[in-house]
Amino acid sequence: MEKKQNVSRAVIQRLPRYYRHLSSLRAKGETRISSRKLAEMLGLTASQIRQDFNCFGGFGQQGYGYSIEKLCEGLEDILGLKRAHTAVLIGVGNLGRALIKNFSFESNGFKLLCAFDSDRMVIGSGMNGVTVRDVSELYAYVDQHKPDIAVLTVPHAIAPALARKLVEHGVRGLWNFTGEDLHLENLGVPVENVHFSDNLMTLCYQVNQTEEK
Amino acid sequence: MEKKQNVSRAVIQRLPRYYRHLSSLRAKGETRISSRKLAEMLGLTASQIRQDFNCFGGFGQQGYGYSIEKLCEGLEDILGLKRAHTAVLIGVGNLGRALIKNFSFESNGFKLLCAFDSDRMVIGSGMNGVTVRDVSELYAYVDQHKPDIAVLTVPHAIAPALARKLVEHGVRGLWNFTGEDLHLENLGVPVENVHFSDNLMTLCYQVNQTEEK
Numbered sequence: 001m002e003k004k005q006n007v008s009r010a011v012i013q014r015l016p017r018y019y020r021h022l023s024s025l026r027a028k029g030e031t032r033i034s035s036r037k038l039a040e041m042l043g044l045t046a047s048q049i050r051q052d053f054n055c056f057g058g059f060g061q062q063g064y065g066y067s068i069e070k071l072c073e074g075l076e077d078i079l080g081l082k083r084a085h086t087a088v089l090i091g092v093g094n095l096g097r098a099l100i101k102n103f104s105f106e107s108n109g110f111k112l113l114c115a116f117d118s119d120r121m122v123i124g125s126g127m128n129g130v131t132v133r134d135v136s137e138l139y140a141y142v143d144q145h146k147p148d149i150a151v152l153t154v155p156h157a158i159a160p161a162l163a164r165k166l167v168e169h170g171v172r173g174l175w176n177f178t179g180e181d182l183h184l185e186n187l188g189v190p191v192e193n194v195h196f197s198d199n200l201m202t203l204c205y206q207v208n209q210t211e212e213k
Numbered sequence: 214m215e216k217k218q219n220v221s222r223a224v225i226q227r228l229p230r231y232y233r234h235l236s237s238l239r240a241k242g243e244t245r246i247s248s249r250k251l252a253e254m255l256g257l258t259a260s261q262i263r264q265d266f267n268c269f270g271g272f273g274q275q276g277y278g279y280s281i282e283k284l285c286e287g288l289e290d291i292l293g294l295k296r297a298h299t300a301v302l303i304g305v306g307n308l309g310r311a312l313i314k315n316f317s318f319e320s321n322g323f324k325l326l327c328a329f330d331s332d333r334m335v336i337g338s339g340m341n342g343v344t345v346r347d348v349s350e351l352y353a354y355v356d357q358h359k360p361d362i363a364v365l366t367v368p369h370a371i372a373p374a375l376a377r378k379l380v381e382h383g384v385r386g387l388w389n390f391t392g393e394d395l396h397l398e399n400l401g402v403p404v405e406n407v408h409f410s411d412n413l414m415t416l417c418y419q420v421n422q423t424e425e426k
Contacts, residue, residue, distance in 0.1 A: 012415060012418055012419075013411070013415055015414070015415075015418065016408070016410065016411035016412075016414035016415060017408075017411060019414065020408070020410065020411065078418065079414050079417055079418045079421075080417050080418060080420070080421035081414065081417060083421065085417060085420060093311065093315070094307045094308070094310040094311035094314060094315070095307070095308065095311035095315070097307040098306065098307035098308035098311055099409070101307060102306070102307070102308070103409055103410075104410075105413075107410070108410045108413040108414055108417065109413070109414060109417035110413065110417065148420055149416060149420060172420050172423060173416050173419060173420040173423075174416075175412070175413060175416055188423070189423075190416055190419035190420060190422075190423065191416075192412050192413070192415055192416040192419075194407075194409070194412055195229070195230075195233070196312070196316055196407070197229065197233065197316075197317075197320070197321045198226070198229035198230060198233065199229075199388070199405050199407055200318075200321045200322070200323065200388060200405070201228070201229035201232065201292050201294065201321055201322060202225060202226055202228075202229060202405055203362060203386050203387075203388055203403055203404075203405040204292055204293050204294060204298060204321065204322035204323065205225055205228065205291070205292045205293060206225075206386060206403035206405075207293070207298060207361055207362060207385050207386040207403060208292070208293035208296065209403075210385060210386075210401070210402075210403065
């Protein structure tokens with residue numbers, strides 16, 4: 001797969017959606033799909049989809065539809081899902097626990113190595129094969145095991161300082177659930193923020209619109 | 214505030230981000246901001262921000278900067294954050310619990326009326342002022358109390374059937390954490406999906422890019 005430089009964030013954010021829908025088709029045993037059909041599934045236009053795929057050298061076969069298997073493999077390659085990246089999770093409250101127990105890190109490109117918390121009640125416990133360690137061991141662990149990313153499910157007030165220190169210890173990406181801006185722009189470390197409130201406000205807007213009709 | 218019709222989804226999705234940043238400035242006692250400064254904070258261009266605000270009749274005062282208070286009030290009005298919408302939550306596992314305990318529904322436009330689960334161990338318990346009821350009472354409760362939206366934190370397999378039935382009972386919006394497509398397109402009911410995996414895959418892509426540089 002040939003990648004072009006400077007692929008826009010909007011395109012990148014659509015790739016996981018493509019992959020999600022295509023891998024569910026693959027799991028159902030489907031083998032081919034047209035850009036038109038894929039566009040319908042995703043609420044996009046066929047030409048948009050072809051343009052997006054062209055950013056990565058295209059996946060060929062205009063007029064014959066795409067091979068779902070090839071698309072999935074291509075997207076796995078582009079997204080880097082098969083490179084065995086590693087993660088640690090910090091903050092084993094309800095949200096941290098929900099991620100450890102119910103979220104498949106593996107199918108999204110990451111092995112979750114272990115989790116950290118300061119609560120003696122959870123330190124030493126294991127869930128879903130993941131051990132909870134004392135947060136006082138965090139930086140020594142990061143130095144030794146060099147996880148690629150850290151998942152932040154800690155209270156928001158401590159998030160920016162924690163994030164900065166993790167980056168100083170070599171962490172190369174942050175998945176931030178704290179709702180707090182981490183202010184790492186200058187460091188060139190990618191951060192993905194999960195803002196529940198943005199999502200709910202968008203729903204609020206839409207519910208209002210249906211009222212006004 | 215005058216609203217134009219057919220505001221694009223991209224604009225709508227930026228509004229909560231504007232509101233989040235502006236209300237944090239308001240909380241710090243700031244009173245005015247230029248579109249240029251706001252653009253810097255958000256990683257957008259000033260002209261993009263002016264265009265977005267123009268979709269809603271603008272917030273005036275070119276050259277003098279915007280009043281943060283007026284912007285916040287305008288956005289609260291547009292997003293419908295002060296209309297006392299109501300919500301119920303279904304599925305009090307770790308994620309449901311995390312939302313009940315740590316997420317402020319009120320500051321995002323909703324009052325969380327109560328939660329539902331099928332587990333006898335949690336039915337009848339209260340957390341953060343929210344009572345967990347037996348899911349067998351769900352539809353009778355919805356008929357009587359007419360919540361505007363339902364928050365789905367149930368196992369993914371049961372989500373589509375549950376969502377459809379909630380809509381039949383008058384629920385007007387769904388906040389879907391199950392990762393499952395609800396297939397409600399034909400019903401005209403807004404759905405906001407929280408796809409953790411899309412977010413993590415986007416991070417995976419970016420971490421890969423930093424490797425290749």
